[in-house]
Amino acid sequence: xxxxxxxxxxxxxxxxxxxxxxxxxxxHVVPGDPARLIAGPxxxxxxxxxxxxxxxxxxSLGYQYWTYLRQAVQGDLGTSYALxxxxxxxxxxxxxPVSAAVAVLGVLWEVLLGxxxxxxxxxxxxxxxxxxxxxxxxxxxSAPPFWLGLLLLYALAYKSSVFPLSGYSNPYINYLILxxxxxxxxxxAWYARLTRTNMLEALRSPYVQTARAKGMPESVILLRxxxxxxxxxxxxxxxxxxxxxxxxxxxxxxxFGLPGVGKLTFDAIGTLDIPMITGAVLFAALFIVVMNLLVxxxxxxxxxxxxx
Amino acid sequence: MAARxxxxxxxxSGAVGLTAACAGTSDADSPATGGGTTAKYGGTMTVAYxxxxxxxxxxxxxxxxxxxxxxxxxxxxxxxxxxxxxxxxQAASAEPEVSADGLTYTIKLRSGMTFSDGKPVTAKxxxxxxxxxxxxxxxxxxxxxxxxxxxxAKGITAVDDTTLQIKMSAPNSAFKYVLAMPHSSVIEDGTxxxxxxxxxPFTLDHFTPGQEIVVNRNTKYWDSxxxxxxxxxxKLGVDxxxxxxxxxxxxxxxxxxxxxxxDYLTVTNNASLxxxxxxxxxxxxxxxxxxxxxxxxxxxKVREAVSYAFDRNFLLKLVAGxxxxxxxxxxxxxxxxxxxxxxxxxxxxxxxxxxxxxxYPNGFSTEMYSWNTSPWTALLPQLQQDLAKxxxxxxxxxxxxxxxxxxxxxxxxxxxxxxxxxxxYPDASDFYQAxxxxxAAIPGGQNYPFYCNKNVDxxxxxxxxxxxxxxxxxxxxQATKAMLADNPVVxxxxxxxxxxxxxxxxxxxxxxIWGWDMxxxxxxxxxxxx
Numbered sequence: 001x002x003x004x005x006x007x008x009x010x011x012x013x014x015x016x017x018x019x020x021x022x023x024x025x026x027x028h029v030v031p032g033d034p035a036r037l038i039a040g041p042x043x044x045x046x047x048x049x050x051x052x053x054x055x056x057x058x059x060s061l062g063y064q065y066w067t068y069l070r071q072a073v074q075g076d077l078g079t080s081y082a083l084x085x086x087x088x089x090x091x092x093x094x095x096x097p098v099s100a101a102v103a104v105l106g107v108l109w110e111v112l113l114g115x116x117x118x119x120x121x122x123x124x125x126x127x128x129x130x131x132x133x134x135x136x137x138x139x140x141x142s143a144p145p146f147w148l149g150l151l152l153l154y155a156l157a158y159k160s161s162v163f164p165l166s167g168y169s170n171p172y173i174n175y176l177i178l179x180x181x182x183x184x185x186x187x188x189a190w191y192a193r194l195t196r197t198n199m200l201e202a203l204r205s206p207y208v209q210t211a212r213a214k215g216m217p218e219s220v221i222l223l224r225x226x227x228x229x230x231x232x233x234x235x236x237x238x239x240x241x242x243x244x245x246x247x248x249x250x251x252x253x254x255x256f257g258l259p260g261v262g263k264l265t266f267d268a269i270g271t272l273d274i275p276m277i278t279g280a281v282l283f284a285a286l287f288i289v290v291m292n293l294l295v296x297x298x299x300x301x302x303x304x305x306x307x308x
Numbered sequence: 309m310a311a312r313x314x315x316x317x318x319x320x321s322g323a324v325g326l327t328a329a330c331a332g333t334s335d336a337d338s339p340a341t342g343g344g345t346t347a348k349y350g351g352t353m354t355v356a357y358x359x360x361x362x363x364x365x366x367x368x369x370x371x372x373x374x375x376x377x378x379x380x381x382x383x384x385x386x387x388x389x390x391x392x393x394x395x396x397x398q399a400a401s402a403e404p405e406v407s408a409d410g411l412t413y414t415i416k417l418r419s420g421m422t423f424s425d426g427k428p429v430t431a432k433x434x435x436x437x438x439x440x441x442x443x444x445x446x447x448x449x450x451x452x453x454x455x456x457x458x459x460x461a462k463g464i465t466a467v468d469d470t471t472l473q474i475k476m477s478a479p480n481s482a483f484k485y486v487l488a489m490p491h492s493s494v495i496e497d498g499t500x501x502x503x504x505x506x507x508x509p510f511t512l513d514h515f516t517p518g519q520e521i522v523v524n525r526n527t528k529y530w531d532s533x534x535x536x537x538x539x540x541x542x543k544l545g546v547d548x549x550x551x552x553x554x555x556x557x558x559x560x561x562x563x564x565x566x567x568x569x570x571d572y573l574t575v576t577n578n579a580s581l582x583x584x585x586x587x588x589x590x591x592x593x594x595x596x597x598x599x600x601x602x603x604x605x606x607x608x609k610v611r612e613a614v615s616y617a618f619d620r621n622f623l624l625k626l627v628a629g630x631x632x633x634x635x636x637x638x639x640x641x642x643x644x645x646x647x648x649x650x651x652x653x654x655x656x657x658x659x660x661x662x663x664x665x666x667x668y669p670n671g672f673s674t675e676m677y678s679w680n681t682s683p684w685t686a687l688l689p690q691l692q693q694d695l696a697k698x699x700x701x702x703x704x705x706x707x708x709x710x711x712x713x714x715x716x717x718x719x720x721x722x723x724x725x726x727x728x729x730x731x732x733y734p735d736a737s738d739f740y741q742a743x744x745x746x747x748a749a750i751p752g753g754q755n756y757p758f759y760c761n762k763n764v765d766x767x768x769x770x771x772x773x774x775x776x777x778x779x780x781x782x783x784x785x786q787a788t789k790a791m792l793a794d795n796p797v798v799x800x801x802x803x804x805x806x807x808x809x810x811x812x813x814x815x816x817x818x819x820x821i822w823g824w825d826m827x828x829x830x831x832x833x834x835x836x837x838x
Contacts, residue, residue: 030708030710030711031710031711031714031715032708032710032711032714033710033714033752036713036714036752037710038449039448039449046444047444047447047448047451048752050444051447082362083360083517086517091517094517094518095518150549150550153553154553158553158556158557161557164559165550165553165554165557165559166356166543166545166546166547166550166551167519167543167545167546168518168519168545169519169520254547255547255550256547256550257543257544257545257546257547257550258545259517259518259544259545263518263545264518267359270709271710272708272710
């Protein structure tokens with residue numbers, strides 16, 4: 001196990017390093033002068049120059065990059081240009097619990113909705129239920145989340161007051177159910193399809209025939225024998241989704257007015273807040289890399305073949 | 309005047325066709341105010357914004373996210389009244405006394421004003437507040453409005469506790485309006501930065517980023533019994549679509565962002581919302597610029613040809629009639645505006661003829677930049693088609709806002725732009741100094757045509773020294789005629805803004821220059837007395 005970790009950790013670091021480099025370069029290549037955005041186009045040349053100096057923008061790109069890396073390693077991601085005086089790390093730190101709550105609940109919805117539907121569809125392939133779920137999951141996959149979100153808001157928050165329309169305050173769960181459900185609904189379609197395919201394959205195996213021949217109850221066959229085959233691909237997807245959602249789900253957070261990492265990133269892009277954009281991208285990448293690592297480790301724990 | 313202001317104005321561009329075209333007052337058709345005419349007391353006003361305010365510090369506030377808070381938390385020497393573009397004394401006791409040479413402003417303060425912590429408001433606090441704008445450490449985006457003050461911060465002095473004096477380097481009749489801008493708010497000496505102490509109608513209770521801002525009534529406010537409401541809750545991070553639903557449902561009273569373009573027609577055609585909708589002329593001009601330093605627009609004939617290319621009425625249809633065709637460069641209501649028609653109607657034959665005279669009988673190819681948002685993306689294709697009719701092939705380049713400012717302000721980069729300007733204050737100088745003066749024809753400026761005509765500059769300065777508005781207008785009209793003869797810009801239309809408010813809001817009126825007038829709004833379910 002430790003040898004496995006030893007091999008995977010450097011790989012993860014290289015990925016992170018690549019992401020930071022790309023994010024840094026891309027935000028600096030975009031036209032637009034951050035000093036002008038801070039001081040306004042009306043500011044005197046002296047003011048702009050002093051801001052350039054203060055932000056270190058008068059130094060070479062290489063030097064800026066090196067400084068950024070050096071500080072990032074120490075956990076300092078710089079200070080936001082738009083929200084003056086706010087450190088990027090603390091802004092993300094504040095937004096993270098919100099995104100985390102949405103992410104965990106979203107994944108929960110995906111599994112709760114997707115897996116049972118997949119099992120049922122696989123059990124009676126080409127049946128009415130199978131066709132209905134295939135069609136349903138197609139809709140789930142195709143529906144843009146912001147549209148789905150607005151529709152749900154219209155029905156469940158505007159027409160009837162089951163949920164609040166927007167915001168984030170106590171009791172938080174009321175504000176989280178709709179966004180996480182919207183998030184989960186699209187993903188559930190993938191889970192249903194994945195479960196169905198893997199279950200179908202398992203149901204055709206000789207051991208299922210054996211089990212049936214010896215009169216094992218169908219529920220045991222399905223849940224104990226076949227479902228296990230679905231667990232590993234499911235775990236991969238779950239880990240990836242969680243990592244992806246933790247980085248903030250821009251559309252969902254904007255529609256539902258949740259102060260998460262996605263909303264932070266969205267606002268930062270609008271104002272060319274370079275430190276915030278780079279910081280948010282770095283965090284998003286970090287989550288994906290970490291979740292990937294965890295999934296791999298879980299695999300290794302489940303399946304000894306992977307450890308080699 | 310600046311980028312941020314333009315962003316604000318873009319947001320405000322959700323507006324409907326208007327009937328009365330008078331100086332920034334309410335549309336005659338509009339149901340204007342709701343909830344009767346007798347003010348009620350108490351209650352909570354709930355509003356919603358998409359974004360957090362960038363700051364609570366007046367010296368750096370220059371966009372829609374912070375303006376409304378400035379007006380609630382602080383006072384200025386002068387402020388706009390009701391739904392007009394007229395200013396009246398607020399923290400001052402009277403109009404400024406201007407010396408005969410127009411260079412010295414002496415302003416007496418209103419007596420008995422205190423900050424929310426109980427300390428009296430003195431002239432020293434104004435010297436401190438204004439001085440911060442000049443301090444490079446403040447990084448103020450609005451310093452440009454104060455360049456006319458002689459000697460920078462040294463030109464502003466406290467004669468005694470209640471008398472403020474400002475020395476100018478040249479006469480500037482528009483300066484009084486600068487004193488009414490959000491950034492000219494007074495804060496207590498030494499409290500600049502994150503938590504300034506103000507003397508306004510409300511005091512800040514708390515700000516939770518991404519969630520809410522709560523302000524409470526300042527019980528010691530000088531203009532008693534105002535403000536009428538006890539509390540204002542600003543919900544943050546609310547998508548405008550959702551804000552509109554919340555308003556219709558009654559969860560919020562006012563929308564901080566404009567009605568989204570997609571919902572605009574639904575709202576304006578909704579009979580039940582009619583009484584809660586108001587449209588006013590926004591003092592703004594939408595226009596095309598041509599870079600006078602770039603080929604082929606360095607040729608005046610080419611620019612003149614382009615001035616005959618556009619069908620203004622058709623363009624307005626593309627923005628759901630939210631505006632009025634421009635008859636000149638300045639919008640109605642601005643000192644300097646004339647009803648005389650100075651723009652050219654579409655005349656394809658004439659435009660083609662001018663192009664051949666200029667040596668381009670077969671036209672040419674060029675590029676036009678704009679923001680990549682509404683309404684620009686709706687207008688660009690039509691401008692492209694109009695110009696194609698006279699033989700000019702336009703490569704449309706809608707780009708992100710900050711990229712736009714960078715590209716359009718770089719010499720030799722953007723041959724044409726489609727842009728606009730919303731008045732910071734109702735005087736023509738605001739449309740000339742930053743946009744078309746020689747001083748602004750520099751890299752990083754907003755004179756996108758890089759236009760420089762000493763005669764126009766002189767006329768604007770002459771107008772600023774005029775003895776009254778009528779005299780100033782006369783000179784500004786000359787300036788506009790001289791400028792439009794050169795065609796650095798082609799004015800297209802004047803914008804308007806439509807706002808929707810809840811039935812529960814009493815005394816509602818829009819403000820053409822500012823956002824809300826929270827001091828004068830009340831809740832219709834409030835009490836008859838305090």
